[in-house]
Amino acid sequence: MTRPGEGRRGRASGTVVRYVLLVVGAAIMVVPFLxxxxxxxxxxxxxxxxxxQIIPNPATLDNYAQALGTxxxxxxxxxxxxxxxxxxxxxxxxxxxxxxxxxxxxxxxxEVMFRLLLLGLVVPAMMLIIPQFVLAKxxxxxxTLAGLVVFYVAGNLAFNTFLLRGFFASLPGELDQxxxxxxxxxxxxxxxxxxxxAKPALGTVTIFTFLSCWDEFxxxxxxxxxxxxxxxxxxxxxxxGENSTQxxxxxxxxxxxxxxxxxxxxxxxxxxxxxxxxxxxxx
Amino acid sequence: MSSIVSRRAREVQPASRARRRHGWIGLAxxxxxxxxxxxxxxxxxxxxxxxxFFHWQILAGAVSEWIGLDNYVQAVRDPLxxxxxxxxxxxxxxxxxxxIVLGLLVAVLLKRASPTQxxxxxxxxxxxxxxxxxxxxxxxxxxxxxxxxNFTLHDFLxxxxxxxxxxxxxxxxxxxxxxxxxxxxxxxxxxIFLAALQGVPESLEEAATMxxxxxxxxxxxxxxxxxxxxxxxxxxxxxxxxLNVFTSVVVMTNGGPAxxxxxxxTYMYQQAFKNLDFGYGSAIAVLxxxxxxxxxxxxxxxxxxxxxxxx
Numbered sequence: 175m176t177r178p179g180e181g182r183r184g185r186a187s188g189t190v191v192r193y194v195l196l197v198v199g200a201a202i203m204v205v206p207f208l209x210x211x212x213x214x215x216x217x218x219x220x221x222x223x224x225x226x227q228i229i230p231n232p233a234t235l236d237n238y239a240q241a242l243g244t245x246x247x248x249x250x251x252x253x254x255x256x257x258x259x260x261x262x263x264x265x266x267x268x269x270x271x272x273x274x275x276x277x278x279x280x281x282x283x284x285e286v287m288f289r290l291l292l293l294g295l296v297v298p299a300m301m302l303i304i305p306q307f308v309l310a311k312x313x314x315x316x317x318t319l320a321g322l323v324v325f326y327v328a329g330n331l332a333f334n335t336f337l338l339r340g341f342f343a344s345l346p347g348e349l350d351q352x353x354x355x356x357x358x359x360x361x362x363x364x365x366x367x368x369x370x371x372a373k374p375a376l377g378t379v380t381i382f383t384f385l386s387c388w389d390e391f392x393x394x395x396x397x398x399x400x401x402x403x404x405x406x407x408x409x410x411x412x413x414x415g416e417n418s419t420q421x422x423x424x425x426x427x428x429x430x431x432x433x434x435x436x437x438x439x440x441x442x443x444x445x446x447x448x449x450x451x452x453x454x455x456x457x
Numbered sequence: 458m459s460s461i462v463s464r465r466a467r468e469v470q471p472a473s474r475a476r477r478r479h480g481w482i483g484l485a486x487x488x489x490x491x492x493x494x495x496x497x498x499x500x501x502x503x504x505x506x507x508x509x510f511f512h513w514q515i516l517a518g519a520v521s522e523w524i525g526l527d528n529y530v531q532a533v534r535d536p537l538x539x540x541x542x543x544x545x546x547x548x549x550x551x552x553x554x555x556x557i558v559l560g561l562l563v564a565v566l567l568k569r570a571s572p573t574q575x576x577x578x579x580x581x582x583x584x585x586x587x588x589x590x591x592x593x594x595x596x597x598x599x600x601x602x603x604x605x606x607n608f609t610l611h612d613f614l615x616x617x618x619x620x621x622x623x624x625x626x627x628x629x630x631x632x633x634x635x636x637x638x639x640x641x642x643x644x645x646x647x648x649i650f651l652a653a654l655q656g657v658p659e660s661l662e663e664a665a666t667m668x669x670x671x672x673x674x675x676x677x678x679x680x681x682x683x684x685x686x687x688x689x690x691x692x693x694x695x696x697x698x699x700l701n702v703f704t705s706v707v708v709m710t711n712g713g714p715a716x717x718x719x720x721x722x723t724y725m726y727q728q729a730f731k732n733l734d735f736g737y738g739s740a741i742a743v744l745x746x747x748x749x750x751x752x753x754x755x756x757x758x759x760x761x762x763x764x765x766x767x768x
Contacts, residue, residue, distance in 0.1 A: 192566050196563070196566050203584060204583070205605075206592070209605060213598070224612065226608055271489065275486030279482060280480060284483070287487065290491075291494065293502070294494060294499075297502055298745075298746065300722050301502075302502060302742075306501045308504065309496075309497070329497075385586055389587070389588035389590075396730060407588050407589075407590035407591070428594060428595070432587055435586050435588070436586075439586045446648075
């Protein structure tokens with residue numbers, strides 16, 4: 175305050191340092207993605223050359239044509255889309271119902287049930303993969319997309335319910351009671367009143383669930399055995415394992431897998447931030 | 458004052474009685490989800506513990522043999538189990554501190570609102586939303602013998618006298634796997650810290666500035682205690698996540714060369730789904746869960762004590 179000139183100079187140089195650090199950091203984050211994009215347009219003969227080609231010359235669409243044609247990445251994309259959309263819809267519906275039940279009603283055993291649900295937040299998913307496989311085998315779900323959907327829904331219930339319950343509990347109970355006086359039954363109050371008001375929280379939950387399904391690998395690796403039922407992450411890893419040098423094709427498939435994620439992320443960035451921070455504050 | 462309270466009490470009472478009377482409606486809302494959760498998550502938790510005491514037979518009709526603690530004894534005597542545990546531990550130790558320090562650094566740099574802030578935030582967060590398989594393939598490519606990492610460090614910056622074959626020996630491969638872990642995770646810790654930093658009242662920092670506190674001291678005395686709960690949250694979750702490393706190892710090295718980069722979960726997976734020893738795999742899973750639980754409890758105890766000392 176007493177030496178404003180020095181303070182301003184310090185702040186200006188601080189801003190420069192700040193931007194240099196941020197730009198370097200952001201470059202490190204982005205360069206791998208650009209490498210992926212560039213390689214996906216590069217012919218097999220020009221992959222992994224020294225010095226690396228930043229802009230592929232000659233550029234080619236062959237990798238994409240091959241990925242979508244002979245390699246059936248369109249089919250894997252469809253599998254991923256079906257599984258992720260179905261699992262997300264069911265998971266959001268079931269967990270919002272649970273959250274509403276926990277937030278608005280009292281019943282015997284409520285505390286125990288909620289504690290049980292919290293168990294699902296603590297136990298790492300990978301620890302359950304062996305008994306879940308045995309269970310899926312008993313239920314006849316091995317090598318089916320339905321088996322993916324069922325366990326993706328189950329795996330997302332705990333976190334979603336936890337987050338949504340907090341939101342429902344914060345809605346004023348008077349609205350609920352007013353509708354009840356008007357003769358609205360519990361389902362109407364949940365579907366017509368609570369759900370529309372919970373849109374921001376539902377958005378967060380929907381995005382997180384969709385991405386966790388879209389990106390999931392370990393369970394798909396375990397459950398799916400015939401190639402035409404593979405989801406994108408599984409197909410990519412299997413393809414690279416068998417054709418270890420066809421990087422152009424691998425990354426054309428990767429770009430196809432990543433584009434929906436980036437679109438969802440950029441469009442719903444605000445919900446992302448909200449969801450993460452509310453998770454941090456309450457968790 | 459008292460009349461308001463009593464009126465509110467009168468209003469609340471019939472409502473809560475109604476709540477109890479309609480308890481079955483609450484159960485109906487919870488029922489479908491809870492049933493699925495019990496079958497697909499809770500039952501397998503007990504299943505894992507149960508299976509770890511058996512010589513488990515996966516074939517239909519075959520009888521599994523109860524062998525008590527034999528699977529656990531086998532784990533303790535298995536050098537590969539210990540080396541995989543060491544690799545997981547090394548991964549955790551090498552990825553958690555950089556994610557915290559760098560995530561916090563980026564968050565501090567991005568704290569002040571500016572037109573470029575959302576762009577940088579999105580760029581740093583991009584790896585977090587990308588699938589583990591895709592980024593693992595990407596890093597396998599970058600760390601290939603003729604990849605971008607060797608080119609940058611050897612031909613471009615001359616930091617290395619020759620190319621390193623990163624993925625073909627244990628510790629260089631672990632470095633590559635850890636580099637991926639840090640790169641993918643910074644955005645997540647940044648986002649949590651960013652939210653926490655925005656909750657720190659500016660008046661506190663201004664007061665510290667008036668008192669003549671330098672930038673570092675201001676950070677240590679004002680900012681750090683204010684974001685401490687978020688810090689504990691991030692540390693605990695990163696430690697759990699670090700010990701759960703799986704996909705990046707499967708894709709980048711598949712545990713090789715010669716099992717040198719097996720981590721606990723890839724080793725568990727190999728035992729269960731390649732050797733079909735479900736009992737031994739389950740024992741390894743249970744051991745890891747116990748380790749994670751103990752570490753989490755220790756951390757919560759230590760960090761709570763420290764925050765009490767600080768306040």
